[in-house]
Amino acid sequence: MQSSQTRTVLALLAVVLVGALGFSYIASIRSAQFAIVQTLNSLALGGLLFLLAAGFSLIFGLMRLANLTHGALFMLGAYIGANIMRSYEGVSLWVAMLGSGILVALMGGVLERFVLRKLSSNSLGQVLVTLGMSFIIADACLIIWGGDPIPVPTPPDLRAPIRLFGYAFPTYRLAVVVLAIVAAVALYLLLERTRLGAMIRAGVDDMAMARAVGIPVSKLFTAVFMLGAGIAGAAGVLGGPIMSAYPGLDADMLPLALIVVILGGVGSLFGAFVGSFIIGFVYTFGTALLPDLAYVILFLPMILVIAFRPQGLFGRIAA
Amino acid sequence: MATDALTISGLHAYYGDSHVLYGVDFALKPSRVLALLGRNGAGKTTCISSIMGLLPPRKGEIKLFGKTVSGLPPETISRMGIGLVPQGRRIFPTLSVRENLIVAAQRQSEGEKPWNLDRIYDLFPRMSERRNQLAGSLSGGEQQMLAIGRALMSNPKVLLLDEPSEGLAPLIVQEVGRTVQRLKDEGQAIILVEQNSQLALEVADQVVILNTGEVAFDGTVEDVRANPDLITQNLGVFHGH
Ligand SMILES: Nc1ncnc2c1ncn2[C@@H]1O[C@H](COP(=O)(O)OP(=O)(O)OP(=O)(O)O)[C@@H](O)[C@H]1O
Ligand SMILES: [Mg+2]
Numbered sequence: 296m297q298s299s300q301t302r303t304v305l306a307l308l309a310v311v312l313v314g315a316l317g318f319s320y321i322a323s324i325r326s327a328q329f330a331i332v333q334t335l336n337s338l339a340l341g342g343l344l345f346l347l348a349a350g351f352s353l354i355f356g357l358m359r360l361a362n363l364t365h366g367a368l369f370m371l372g373a374y375i376g377a378n379i380m381r382s383y384e385g386v387s388l389w390v391a392m393l394g395s396g397i398l399v400a401l402m403g404g405v406l407e408r409f410v411l412r413k414l415s416s417n418s419l420g421q422v423l424v425t426l427g428m429s430f431i432i433a434d435a436c437l438i439i440w441g442g443d444p445i446p447v448p449t450p451p452d453l454r455a456p457i458r459l460f461g462y463a464f465p466t467y468r469l470a471v472v473v474l475a476i477v478a479a480v481a482l483y484l485l486l487e488r489t490r491l492g493a494m495i496r497a498g499v500d501d502m503a504m505a506r507a508v509g510i511p512v513s514k515l516f517t518a519v520f521m522l523g524a525g526i527a528g529a530a531g532v533l534g535g536p537i538m539s540a541y542p543g544l545d546a547d548m549l550p551l552a553l554i555v556v557i558l559g560g561v562g563s564l565f566g567a568f569v570g571s572f573i574i575g576f577v578y579t580f581g582t583a584l585l586p587d588l589a590y591v592i593l594f595l596p597m598i599l600v601i602a603f604r605p606q607g608l609f610g611r612i613a614a
Numbered sequence: 615m616a617t618d619a620l621t622i623s624g625l626h627a628y629y630g631d632s633h634v635l636y637g638v639d640f641a642l643k644p645s646r647v648l649a650l651l652g653r654n655g656a657g658k659t660t661c662i663s664s665i666m667g668l669l670p671p672r673k674g675e676i677k678l679f680g681k682t683v684s685g686l687p688p689e690t691i692s693r694m695g696i697g698l699v700p701q702g703r704r705i706f707p708t709l710s711v712r713e714n715l716i717v718a719a720q721r722q723s724e725g726e727k728p729w730n731l732d733r734i735y736d737l738f739p740r741m742s743e744r745r746n747q748l749a750g751s752l753s754g755g756e757q758q759m760l761a762i763g764r765a766l767m768s769n770p771k772v773l774l775l776d777e778p779s780e781g782l783a784p785l786i787v788q789e790v791g792r793t794v795q796r797l798k799d800e801g802q803a804i805i806l807v808e809q810n811s812q813l814a815l816e817v818a819d820q821v822v823i824l825n826t827g828e829v830a831f832d833g834t835v836e837d838v839r840a841n842p843d844l845i846t847q848n849l850g851v852f853h854g855h
Contacts, residue, residue, distance in 0.1 A: 493713040500706040507666050507700070508718035509692030509768050 309599055312592055316580060331462050333583055334576075339468035339537060341575025342475025346530035347548060348555040348567040349482055350523025356499045356562025357519050360411065361422050365527055366549025367429035367436075372399045372528025373540035374436050377445040388450045388532065396529030403524025407517050429545060437542050447535025467536055474533060478526070479568050486564060495519060499562060551578065554597045560610020569608060617680045619644045619803040620665070620696075620772050625674035627657075627664045634660045636827045637674070642772065642820070644679075645801040647794070649818035649835075651811055653849055656824040658807045659701050662776045665805075666698045667691040678772060693720060697770030701777045701807070703761040707750025711741055714749050714760055718767040727800075734763040737793070755786035762793060773797065776807045791816060811845055823848045 351365045375395040380386055406428060414420045449467050456463035486492035498505045498512055506512050531540070538544065555574050559566025573596065581592035600607060618641040627635040635657050642648045652658050663669040665676055667688040676684040683691045692698075706714050715731055727733070735742035738759040744752065749760055758778055765773060775794065779787040791813050794806060798817055808814035815821070821838045823831040830848050831838075838844055 490713075490716055493709055493717045496709055496713075497706045497717045500708055501704055503668055503688070504700065504704045504706070505717075506688040507668060507692055507698045508764060509689050509720055510717055511689055513687075513689075 309595060312588070312595060316577075316585065316592065328462055331464060333579055335465050335468040335472075337576040337579040338572065339471040339575070340579055341572035342472045343530055343534045343537075344548075344551055344555050344574055345475050345568055345571035346478060346526050346533070347552040348559070348571055349479070349564060350526045351552055352556050352559070352562055352564065352567045353482075353495075353519055354523045355556070357495055358516055359418060361425070362520075362523070363422060363425040363549065364406065364429040364432065365523070365552060366545035366547075367432035368399050368403065368524050368527040369531040369534075369548050370540065370545040371402070371432055371436060372396065372531030373447065373535050373538070373544060374440050374445065374531075375399065375528065376532030376535055377447045377540045378440070380448065381445075388447070388536070392529045392532040395532045396525040399528025399531075400521040400525030404517055404521040406524075407520040411520075412513075412516075429549075433542065433545055440540070442542055444539045444541035446539045447532065449536040471533060471537070475571075479564070482564055491518075551593075554593065557597050557607060558600050560607025563607065563609040566607050566609030617644075618642060618677075619646070619679060620805070621675075621677040622661075622665070623675050623677075625661070625664055625676065626672050627660050627669055628672050629660075629669070634827050635664070635671075638824070638827070638829055640822045640829060640832055642803055642805060644803050645798075646819045647798050647804045647806055647817050648820045648822060649811070649814035650805055650807045650822050650824065651814060651845075651849060652824035652830075654809075655826075657827040658824055659776055660827075661824065662698070662700075662774050662805070662807060665691075665774060666696060692768055692770075695769075695771035697765035697768050697773045699758075699761045699765045699773070699775045699778060701780065703754075703757045705749040705752070705757050705760050705764065707748065709749055710746050711749055711752070711760055712745040714764050715741075715767050718764045720768045728769050729766040731767075734766060737766075737796075738763055755782050755789070758782060758786070758790060759793075762790075766797075771803065773802055773804045774807075775804060777809060778806075779808065779810045779813055787813060809849075811849060815839070 347365060347369055351362060354360055354362050354365075372395045375398055376388070376391040379391040379394050380388065410424060410428070411421050414424060453467045453470050455466065457466050457469070458464075484492075486495060494505070494510045494515060497508075497510060498515055502512065531544075551574055555567060555570040558573060559568070559570025574593070577596060578589070578593055582589045585592060620642040622641070623639050625635055625638040626633070638657070638661060640648070650658050650661065660669060664671045664684075667683065667686055667690070671684050674684065675682060678691075678694055678696060681694065683694055683696065686694070706717070709717070712731070715734055719730070735745070740756055741759060741763055744756065749757065752760060762775070762778065778790045778794070782790065787810065794804065794817050798804060806814055806818060815835055815838060818835050821831065821833060821835055822829060823844065825848050831844055
């Protein structure tokens with residue numbers, strides 16, 4: 296059959312590329328410092344992607360809404376954070392992260408309540424509106440903050456690399472990974488160990504039934520949307536010292552987050568976690584080692600998953 | 615005259631363009647059990663969905679102890695005091711037994727003995743044994759108990775039970791019957807939809823028979839017993855003793 300042929304070709308292609316990447320990786324190991332830096336870059340990118348993808352996935356799982364503003368909210372968060380730190384001397388990155396997260400969460404709440412809610416019976420309309428909103432936010436950022444990248448300073452305590460065994464480990468990237476893991480654990484506990492989390496999962500399982508047992512689904516939608524938006528905004532600030540705030544940051548991040556979600560499985564927090572780090576590594580090493588094939592390497596895992604396991608590695612819903 | 619627990623008047627329901635209920639009227643008295651019977655496709659589930667607000671009626675009115683509920687969203691109707699045990703049980707499969715119950719808990723507790731986790735575990739000891747098990751892994755009978763427990767957690771003024779015996783082994787069906795009887799003894803007003811008319815007639819006070827979206831009969835259980843043709847004509851099956 297044709298589809299099984301396609302699958303064989305894809306699988307062969309995958310083996311070849313994974314082999315090439317693996318070979319390049321091993322070849323690069325000769326320079327251990329290079330490997331360390333790239334590994335930490337991968338982990339930090341993975342951590343940021345997780346923060347972005349977790350909210351996207353949560354919103355999709357509950358509301359069946361592909362929120363394409365998610366990349367723009369990340370960028371908006373980065374700009375707001377950079378702005379806070381520039382305007383108020385001495386404000387730490389962590390405070391800027393909190394402030395930006397709250398502001399972006401409020402914007403998300405407004406977007407959900409007053410725009411998406413009106414279109415709740417029209418899922419294509421909702422997706423188009425989120426896409427349109429992402430363009431509007433991107434343009435607004437361009438008007439307010441201009442076209443030049445705005446750097447976000449690294450917290451002073453985390454600037455000097457940690458030296459271990461004669462190698463230098465970039466400290467800030469380690470901190471990003473630690474924060475992403477803390478956020479993952481917190482989200483896990485919220486979803487799996489609280490009544491609110493159980494209500495969200497009930498809504499994902501059977502929305503109509505959840506409403507029939509009295510779960511206030513409409514409030515839940517707003518809460519989850521705000522939570523996802525807030526995390527994306529805070530993640531934008533957290534990524535600031537690595538990526539800075541620049542026009543096009545949204546368009547760079549959103550596709551990566553989408554790939555993560557498709558790879559890991561829509562609605563699965565664990566899938567988003569694993570998928571983020573896979574894509575963090577694939578993207579970082581792909582662009583560093585095989586720059587010509589970077590996009591092939593990036594999209595291949597997603598294509599393979601769609602071909603062989605449409606629900607993603609850990610998901611239940613087909614993408 | 616005392617207020618009815620639930621009044622349905624002139625209810626018309628549609629799925630898109632397809633007209634399914636044609637002006638259904640009936641009323642349930644407080645602390646009574648009303649058996650809602652009818653063939654496959656007669657419109658029983660549609661009626662239940664309309665009461666719960668899952669399928670908002672196009673025409674007609676539904677009142678709970680005198681307060682209009684038709685047109686309100688299901689979560690509000692649930693909070694006002696209607697509990698649903700849906701056809702096919704529809705427990706939340708990825709939640710544990712305990713979580714299925716606590717997500718449905720509501721603060722209102724007007725009764726003397728409000729339902730809570732402990733009382734549900736007393737009613738169904740198996741739920742207590744399996745409290746941390748995923749609901750999707752329960753047997754059909756256990757899922758039915760859980761669906762009943764979940765509906766009770768909201769301390770409903772009126773409980774809607776849509777074919778609770780469907781697809782269950784005879785022994786479990788008896789247990790469902792005993793549970794309904796026990797709830798009735800506690801004064802719970804119930805609408806019981808059943809294909810198993812024998813089970814329904816054992817506990818019911820009042821019988822409403824639907825036939826292709828219209829009320830074909832509304833009377834007491836005694837009326838039905840005195841006139842067995844009603845069942846054979848309207849249900850197409852005879853459930854002898
Ligand atoms: N979601 C739906 N969309 C369109 N038509 C429907 C839908 N659900 C039910 N119907 C139709 O409405 C009519 C009444 O269905 P309903 O489910 O209320 O019957 P019922 O009395 O509950 O039957 P059963 O005993 O089989 O559960 C049937 O003709 C059915 O085909
Ligand atoms: Mg039915």
